[in-house]
Amino acid sequence: MSTLFAPLTLRSLEIPNRIWTSPMCMYSAAAEGPEIGAPTDFHLTHLASRAVGGAGLVMVEATAIRPDGRITPWDLGLWNDRQQHAFARVTQALRSHGSVPAIQLSHAGRKASVDKPWLTGRYLTGAEGGWRAVAPSPEPFAGRSVPHELAVGEIQQLVRDFAASAERALAAGFQVVELHGAHGFLIHSFLSPASNHRTDAYGGSFENRLRFPLQVVDAVREVWPDHLPLFFRTSATDWLTENPGDDREGWTGDDTVRLAKELREHGVDLLDVSTGGMVPDAAIPIEPGYQVPFAAQVRHATGIPTGAVGLILEPTQAQDIVASGQADAVLLGREMLRNPYWPQHAALELGAEPRWPDQYDYAVRRGGKR
Numbered sequence: 001m002s003t004l005f006a007p008l009t010l011r012s013l014e015i016p017n018r019i020w021t022s023p024m025c026m027y028s029a030a031a032e033g034p035e036i037g038a039p040t041d042f043h044l045t046h047l048a049s050r051a052v053g054g055a056g057l058v059m060v061e062a063t064a065i066r067p068d069g070r071i072t073p074w075d076l077g078l079w080n081d082r083q084q085h086a087f088a089r090v091t092q093a094l095r096s097h098g099s100v101p102a103i104q105l106s107h108a109g110r111k112a113s114v115d116k117p118w119l120t121g122r123y124l125t126g127a128e129g130g131w132r133a134v135a136p137s138p139e140p141f142a143g144r145s146v147p148h149e150l151a152v153g154e155i156q157q158l159v160r161d162f163a164a165s166a167e168r169a170l171a172a173g174f175q176v177v178e179l180h181g182a183h184g185f186l187i188h189s190f191l192s193p194a195s196n197h198r199t200d201a202y203g204g205s206f207e208n209r210l211r212f213p214l215q216v217v218d219a220v221r222e223v224w225p226d227h228l229p230l231f232f233r234t235s236a237t238d239w240l241t242e243n244p245g246d247d248r249e250g251w252t253g254d255d256t257v258r259l260a261k262e263l264r265e266h267g268v269d270l271l272d273v274s275t276g277g278m279v280p281d282a283a284i285p286i287e288p289g290y291q292v293p294f295a296a297q298v299r300h301a302t303g304i305p306t307g308a309v310g311l312i313l314e315p316t317q318a319q320d321i322v323a324s325g326q327a328d329a330v331l332l333g334r335e336m337l338r339n340p341y342w343p344q345h346a347a348l349e350l351g352a353e354p355r356w357p358d359q360y361d362y363a364v365r366r367g368g369k370r
Contacts, residue, residue: 002350003018004017012228019055023233032129047094049340054342058102061104062185085172101174103169104178107186109188110141110184110186111141132148134154136196137197176231178233179213182274190211210259213259231307232270236251238275270306270307272306289311290310296308308321309332312332
């Protein structure tokens with residue numbers, strides 16, 4: 001059997017293969033009214049088509065734990081009953097097609113309250129439907145408005161909000177929760193010295209900068225069942241200290257290894273390894289598989305399972321990543337947008353058995369082409 005199509009068991013959950021749909025924001029939920037933040041027919045079709053296409057796990061995009069945690073007013077959210085009930089329809093569809101339903105819980109932090117990226121992407125004022133962003137320190141991202149510096153009581157409320165969303169995710173039928181600790185959003189902005197300039201218990205030392213992320217993990221793990229896995233997405237580097245001539249302090253690959261060891265001790269089962277997003281002008285050497293070495297570094301140094309993401313384009317490339325032990329799974333984004341059936345075609349190319357629905361499989365077999 002192709003390693004890419006071998007099942008992966010995390011806790012008591014068996015994921016049928018190692019090709020997973022990465023969380024990708026669609027910015028297509030209602031921005032106001034009773035349906036605010038709830039998945040629509042578009043989301044159902046978008047996500048279910050990746051399950052039909054053979055992805056072993058389909059992860060819902062960054063889903064805000066509260067209204068001010070959205071990137072845009074059109075983000076998904078999971079803070080009320082209506083959203084929870086709408087997500088139940090999504091999880092049922094994913095499971096019916098043999099995929100594990102997963103959701104990424106997030107707070108956008110200082111990168112919140114912006115327009116859709118294909119429109120202007122600019123910061124939206126209150127008069128335009130936006131709100132004031134929050135952050136560990138009053139440091140704006142890329143010239144946007146200065147965020148509100150969170151007080152300790154507000155930080156503790158955010159920990160409770162993450163846990164409450166995780167409880168709703170379980171009730172909606174999700175089998176995996178991933179905490180979004182990457183790309184310059186709130187959890188990442190506590191971790192990185194590039195954005196966390198606090199002088200209290202939540203800033204300064206490495207241990208202090210880990211305090212809020214680990215409190216979130218602990219609170220979620222407390223309400224998330226022991227038999228189900230918890231993921232954490234990280235930006236393994238801010239791409240600052242790796243670049244000669246850039247004297248800005250940032251988060252590094254070695255920091256991520258230290259974080260991974262702590263996360264494993266606190267009940268995280270897989271690290272979903274991305275990079276960047278902290279500053280808009282980081283010099284990133286983008287090429288196929290450019291983030292895979294960071295997943296490999298974490299896996300080899302800590303033993304925690306990892307997911308690799310970023311310009312993974314070809315079935316043989318994905319197969320090599322998993323077979324060589326660089327990561328335990330690959331998460332595909334834009335390739336899945338271009339071709340929802342990428343896993344089925346990869347199975348054919350690698351000599352594995354595609355997992356077509358019965359309705360499709362009958363037609364394929366009858367046509368004499370596999």
